[in-house]
Amino acid sequence: MATISFELFSNAENVPIYLRLSIKRGLTPRAKTGFFINPKDWSNTTRLPKQNTSTNKNLTTDLLDLKINILKKYNVASKNGVEIDINWLKYNIDVHFGRVKENHIQTNVLYWIEHVINNAHLMENAKGGYGLSKNRLKSYKGLFQSFKEYQNKKTIHILDLNKMGFDAFKKWLFDVKKYSPTTAIKKLTDLQKVVRVASEFTEISKDFHTIKFKRVSPYDDDMDVIFLNENDIKKIEEADLKGSEALNNARKWLILGCYTGQRGTDLTNRIIEPNFKKYGEGLIISIKQGKGNKNITIPVLPKVKEIYEKGLPYKISTQKLNEHIKTICKLAKIDEMVMGTKIDKETNRNKKELRPKHEYISTHSGRRTFACIHYRKLPTPVIMRVTGHKKESTFLEYINQSNDEHLDVFLEYYQTQELKERREPQLNIVKNVSNQ
Numbered sequence: 001m002a003t004i005s006f007e008l009f010s011n012a013e014n015v016p017i018y019l020r021l022s023i024k025r026g027l028t029p030r031a032k033t034g035f036f037i038n039p040k041d042w043s044n045t046t047r048l049p050k051q052n053t054s055t056n057k058n059l060t061t062d063l064l065d066l067k068i069n070i071l072k073k074y075n076v077a078s079k080n081g082v083e084i085d086i087n088w089l090k091y092n093i094d095v096h097f098g099r100v101k102e103n104h105i106q107t108n109v110l111y112w113i114e115h116v117i118n119n120a121h122l123m124e125n126a127k128g129g130y131g132l133s134k135n136r137l138k139s140y141k142g143l144f145q146s147f148k149e150y151q152n153k154k155t156i157h158i159l160d161l162n163k164m165g166f167d168a169f170k171k172w173l174f175d176v177k178k179y180s181p182t183t184a185i186k187k188l189t190d191l192q193k194v195v196r197v198a199s200e201f202t203e204i205s206k207d208f209h210t211i212k213f214k215r216v217s218p219y220d221d222d223m224d225v226i227f228l229n230e231n232d233i234k235k236i237e238e239a240d241l242k243g244s245e246a247l248n249n250a251r252k253w254l255i256l257g258c259y260t261g262q263r264g265t266d267l268t269n270r271i272i273e274p275n276f277k278k279y280g281e282g283l284i285i286s287i288k289q290g291k292g293n294k295n296i297t298i299p300v301l302p303k304v305k306e307i308y309e310k311g312l313p314y315k316i317s318t319q320k321l322n323e324h325i326k327t328i329c330k331l332a333k334i335d336e337m338v339m340g341t342k343i344d345k346e347t348n349r350n351k352k353e354l355r356p357k358h359e360y361i362s363t364h365s366g367r368r369t370f371a372c373i374h375y376r377k378l379p380t381p382v383i384m385r386v387t388g389h390k391k392e393s394t395f396l397e398y399i400n401q402s403n404d405e406h407l408d409v410f411l412e413y414y415q416t417q418e419l420k421e422r423r424e425p426q427l428n429i430v431k432n433v434s435n436q
Helices: 054-079 086-096 109-118 134-151 163-176 181-198 230-238 245-260 264-270 302-310 318-331 365-374 380-387 392-398 405-423
Strands: 003-007 015-022 030-037 276-279 282-288 295-299 337-344 349-356
Touching: 003 054, 015 054, 015 086, 030 054, 030 086, 054 086, 109 134, 109 181, 134 163, 134 181, 163 181, 230 245, 230 318, 230 365, 245 264, 245 302, 245 318, 245 365, 264 282, 264 318, 282 302, 295 380, 365 380, 380 392
Parallel strands: none
Antiparallel strands: 003 015, 015 030, 276 282, 282 295, 337 349
């Protein structure tokens, strides 16, 4: 515990008053307060001016105010791990009396989330360059709104984000907001990034670097994506779209999504004419996926080639395309009742509910449709090269299948053994008994 005392170091007529901050043995910085006094007016008992004049009484009040303020500053600084020395003491005495302007470093969390948003173009990205993508920027803006709601009328500071602070926010995300694990963990890891940025300017919790969250695969969200089967696709191809150019254009994008395995912006931004390349007698599409920054090569399948030769669809926004896709699927009577996840307009959160299948189909469906309609028809690693999955176990979970190759191996082995036994001649030993 720190203590403060005031001292004189001379018996001259007018001497400076020093403040001594005693923290522990060997660490007792002292600095001038800026006040002077005649030693005759100083009490060695109270270590304050004698209360014999109004001037001395006012001086005592000023010194006691300074003492209270420095102790408060010390408590905050020591909690933050700030080095306390003579320079720190001189600076805070001068700040107290307004002799220098305090160098305020913002410490509240919302300030630093906003700092990341405002400086998005300067932030390092996952691709090794600078500048956050629109989706990452949107993610931080969502974090700002969530954290603002979470802290309510309180002000939570960067230093408050220790393990306990993160656990409290995590509990709120799961239990109060009822976010999916993917969404909740994404907000928590985004908040960790904010703290790392703030750490270059201000103190952070000592246990921050021990805070870890279980990685949630982005494919977990894909598990709720509803896919189309080949019969659905046929119905979509044959649907009467009432001569709508916009719907016919969107239908092309949907078919391309189902037979290239790409979704969202990868579909509309990368399935374009310059990316179609000759490959032997056929064609391939060579692209770099936005998610994961992965180079992939896609075979141009017959339905894709047909659209390519007749003319690729014109580009539209993903949002508009998703609206058109739902209309197309409704006209095609893709209305089987299925359980899926959709944003609830009232709560603005995902809600799982039984609805007609066409309500769930979007550009996101293309990738899973591609994987499902080709599974067991082509080797799994070959399909994964197009969808961009890295692990077979993840891919199988994605299409809701288990790895049952071992069953085929066992069954094939025992069927082979059974056939062998049937084909082998059965020789019976006959014992000849001679007549006696």
